[in-house]
Amino acid sequence: MADDMIRLEGLCKRFPGQHAPAVEGLSLRVPAGRIAVLVGPSGCGKTTTMRMVNRIIEPDTGRIYLDGQDVTARDADQLRRQIGYVIQQVGLFPHLTVAQNVSTVPRMLKWDKARTRRRVDEMLDLMGLDPARYRDRYPKALSGGERQRVGVARALCADPPVMLMDEPFGAIDPINRDRLQNEFLRLQAELRKTILFVTHDIDEAIKMGDRIAILRERSEVVQYDTPANILAAPADDFVRDFLGGRRTLRRLGLARLGPEELRPWPVVDQDGTPGAALEQLRAADVPAVLVADRTGRPVRWADATALERATSLRGIGHAVPGVRLHAPLADVLDALLAGQAPGVAVADGDGRHVGVVDLPALVQAAGRMHEPSDERSGGRGEVHS
């Protein structure tokens, strides 16, 4: 397919002195603008595979195509300047400032100084690092998370179409890792790089990947599909074991709340009377009604008992849990359980109330996840919560 930015065909690598090949006949295609994650147990050859793409490890046989061009025999240094490279240890140059680190590739490509400086500031901005504060710092004065951001900025600086990322968030503490992952996904929604991402953490693979290649020894691809499809239909016991338990619950983190899950729900104005509200509740045959504030936004849940006792609708019942349309179903479930309410109020992108999702609707939505889909629902363009 012409849309494949990265195409690997029959890559083999055997290291001298080793009996078994590290990679044996690997073929893989990554569509342009997507993140493909190579995931597998340690020693399965995933890092070796990734390093063959920028030829830090030269394959024994097989071909590498980038954007349709065979780059297997191209000058390796020229090739690498067009491929962003991020590794777990980051490997910032400690004797150079942040700006000098980030501008590594542009300086080799002989960009003029003004352009390079502008680009460096733009990159630091993009990574959430104030250029005025960070430009002239040395790596030793940065936190782990800041170093990793600078590492990503360095890889992106010359705007390469392809990025290779080897456990880029592996050395970061869990809280910051989660933040960096989210930031990177937001960034990727704009940049649309083609990314080969290596991890041993299946949860990271599910979160980051548009597609996941599950590898076993010698970099054999056991299954290559979207995270949702892999969770829905593991190819064999190896994949099932590797995925571990709670597959359905994890899939709820991938599936998105669509408009078809919403049901209309009676909403009463907070300035109305409890009696009228009670009538609406009975007419609609629901356990509770929503009470809206002056802007029409539902703020409280009121059930029949509360309505019968109340003299005013203001401050009645319980607070309404809310989610946005296209939120992960896991978030919807969480709001539903935490709010102890019959449903969760759903708002659209502009914050307007569009309907309610209740437990039966959620169960129905979860049921629909079992049909494999071509792409993950909701897509990557969405900015999540």
Add this chain to the structure above:
Amino acid sequence: MTGPTFWEYVQQNQVKLWTLTQQHLVITLVALAVGAVVGIALGVLAYRVRQLRGGIIGTAGLILTIPSLALYALLVGLLGLGALPVVVALAMYSLLPIVRNTVAGLAGVSPAVVEAAQGQGMGSWRRLLRIQLPLAWPVILTGVRVSAVLIVGIAALGAIVNGPGLGVLILDGLRRVGSPVALNMALAGTLGVVLLGVALDLAFLGLGRFTISRGLRG
């Protein structure tokens, strides 16, 4: 008869002492420069080609075991009398600390940093000059500093092959043992060498402040 005191001797011979000190410094620095260039090159070679490492470091160590008197004598046969054999001998003596520290410095560079450089598309020479050597520089500079102090002393012996420097005073003093000035001469020469050694040591410490990246300093 009593000769002049040491202090009187120094005052009377100010100009001569100053000239000899300058010569001593120059010959040491010239030899050190040659030793540093050759030593760093050999160090890089030893680091890159594992099979040569033992041989190169072993040879540099072997040179240090040759008595300086013998080495001067051998070099005179090849290069004649004067400053040249002294410079060559001193450069040879300076090799071991420089080679060793170059290898150690390069080996101490984080492999992740080197891999990152390679991954950004830096070729092996660019990697060496822009990344590895600057990162190894604090260790290499320490080697050069050790060599400086080492050869400033050996340089004094250069006087026996007509080399310049403070050794001339010491040798003259030896020749005139028994005369009143003999002790003063030897003492002035020795003291000069010691002071020069201390000064060089401090100078190289200072050089580190200018040539080591702020990012590498503590």
